[in-house]
Amino acid sequence: MTVIAVIGSQWGDEGKGKAVDFLAERADYVARFNGGNNAGHTVINEYGAFKIHLVPSGIFAKNAVGLIGGGVVIDPAVLIEEIEMLNKAGVGVDGRLWVSPRSHLIMPYHKILDGLYEDAKGAGATGTTRRGIGPVFADKVSYNGIRWSDFASDAFESRLQMQLELKNKIILALGGEALKYEAVRDEYRGYYAKLKPYIRELFSMVQDGLKADKTFLLEQAMGTFLDTDWGTYPFVTASTTIPSAASAGLGIPPRYITNVVGVTKAYTTRVGAGPMPTEIHDTDSEAYKNFGEVAATTGRTRRVGWLDLELIKTAAQLSGMTEICLTKLDVLSGLKEIQVCVEYKLNGETVRYADVDAYGLDKVACVYETVPGWSEDISKAKSFDELPVNAQKYVKMVEEAAGVPVRWIGVGPARDETIRR
Ligand code: GDP
Ligand code: IMO
Ligand code: MG
Numbered sequence: 001m002t003v004i005a006v007i008g009s010q011w012g013d014e015g016k017g018k019a020v021d022f023l024a025e026r027a028d029y030v031a032r033f034n035g036g037n038n039a040g041h042t043v044i045n046e047y048g049a050f051k052i053h054l055v056p057s058g059i060f061a062k063n064a065v066g067l068i069g070g071g072v073v074i075d076p077a078v079l080i081e082e083i084e085m086l087n088k089a090g091v092g093v094d095g096r097l098w099v100s101p102r103s104h105l106i107m108p109y110h111k112i113l114d115g116l117y118e119d120a121k122g123a124g125a126t127g128t129t130r131r132g133i134g135p136v137f138a139d140k141v142s143y144n145g146i147r148w149s150d151f152a153s154d155a156f157e158s159r160l161q162m163q164l165e166l167k168n169k170i171i172l173a174l175g176g177e178a179l180k181y182e183a184v185r186d187e188y189r190g191y192y193a194k195l196k197p198y199i200r201e202l203f204s205m206v207q208d209g210l211k212a213d214k215t216f217l218l219e220q221a222m223g224t225f226l227d228t229d230w231g232t233y234p235f236v237t238a239s240t241t242i243p244s245a246a247s248a249g250l251g252i253p254p255r256y257i258t259n260v261v262g263v264t265k266a267y268t269t270r271v272g273a274g275p276m277p278t279e280i281h282d283t284d285s286e287a288y289k290n291f292g293e294v295a296a297t298t299g300r301t302r303r304v305g306w307l308d309l310e311l312i313k314t315a316a317q318l319s320g321m322t323e324i325c326l327t328k329l330d331v332l333s334g335l336k337e338i339q340v341c342v343e344y345k346l347n348g349e350t351v352r353y354a355d356v357d358a359y360g361l362d363k364v365a366c367v368y369e370t371v372p373g374w375s376e377d378i379s380k381a382k383s384f385d386e387l388p389v390n391a392q393k394y395v396k397m398v399e400e401a402a403g404v405p406v407r408w409i410g411v412g413p414a415r416d417e418t419i420r421r
Pocket of ligand 3: 012014039041296297
């Protein structure tokens with residue numbers, strides 16, 4: 001059996017969607033196990049260009065079965081829209097996309113509260129996607145959540161009624177508008193009616209697949225340093241993002257995970273607040289202009305910075321990374337010199353990422369190595385040997401620091417703009 005976890009080694013948006021899309025050709029199951037529609041995964045292939053939030057990005061592989069595990073939180077309207085979009089594009093997901101009845105629902109009050117909390121925190125806000133992620137996971141672990149399985153009995157109605165009594169009090173206290181029980185109930189009953197054909201307990205399917213030696217491709221959402229425990233708390237997301245989350249989130253025993261692919265951007269980006277040691281503030285610099293990106297979910301401008309090898313090394317250690325998919329190498333083309341952070345210093349002493357918290361990380365000084373860039377356009381390169389020598393050296397520097405081989409190199413956003421080593 002092969003169980004491949006694909007995880008981002010930075011602060012999200014490393015190019016996991018693209019990596020999963022091209023790795024899915026040999027997968028029997030493609031699955032999401034954490035997060036929700038705060039994720040925005042870009043896939044560009046023969047079907048078109050997509051920004052996917054909930055359906056596994058490997059769904060384009062026609063023989064793959066898509067699973068949305070119980071560890072994922074679901075905004076039903078977003079899932080319905082995504083299913084319709086994929087079916088319309090000819091991807092055909094019906095009969096091969098299954099949603100765990102254990103997954104929790106993002107309710108209207110979760111989105112309202114996410115916004116009210118952010119507004120109330122002002123300058124201290126997290127910069128969330130405002131999709132209700134923090135509040136829905138808080139409800140999940142405080143036994144206040146609503147799951148798809150609740151529709152099978154009258155638990156949905158009674159739990160919703162109880163939650164609205166509680167939530168409306170908080171919403172009103174924070175200056176928001178109270179929600180009406182009947183309206184929310186009817187709206188969600190409507191969603192359930194549409195999604196019922198996709199909801200199915202995944203336990204036996206997953207167990208049978210493992211026993212039958214099938215290949216599973218597990219797609220993490222967010223990135224290693226947005227993990228609730230190992231990220232830059234409190235500037236994190238509300239779910240576990242390291243590969244162990246696939247165990248609880250899908251019911252796959254941890255020892256069955258055979259490969260961990262660390263999707264690693266050739267530079268660094270971050271959306272939202274929180275420390276970012278290699279951030280570039282000079283908006284006129286060539287690097288800033290080259291690295292510029294727009295967030296797939298919220299349309300915000302991503303913060304950008306140089307590659308931070310201390311982060312990559314830490315991510316490799318934390319997740320037991322077995323190989324790296326290095327993305328966006330093409331974006332570095334044209335820079336005469338490239339800065340790479342090789343170490344952090346705090347008060348003159350070397351510190352590792354894990355030695356400091358988010359506020360400490362904000363104070364570390366990066367030790368940079370300046371490496372020569374390349375001027376050639378590499379987007380048409382098909383093999384490692386075709387890359388300029390300095391680009392090859394850059395790749396080797398990443399694998400040396402991480403202690404993990406770079407097996408794939410992204411030279412463009414489309415599926416086939418990938419070098420396999
Ligand atoms: P994800 O959240 O990890 O799936 O990443 P996003 O889709 O949010 O952001 C990654 C962005 O980089 C998207 O716009 C992708 O189309 C793009 N991308 C991915 N790999 C490459 C690559 O190798 N080269 C270039 N130029 N773009 C890439
Ligand atoms: P993908 O899967 C980048 C960030 C938000 C914010 C913090 C908390 O596309 O890589 P949340 O809405 O989760 O409560 O916000 O986490 N964040 C992401 N940043 N990529 C993502 O997903 C993200 N999902 C959440 O910007 O800083
Ligand atoms: Mg993204």
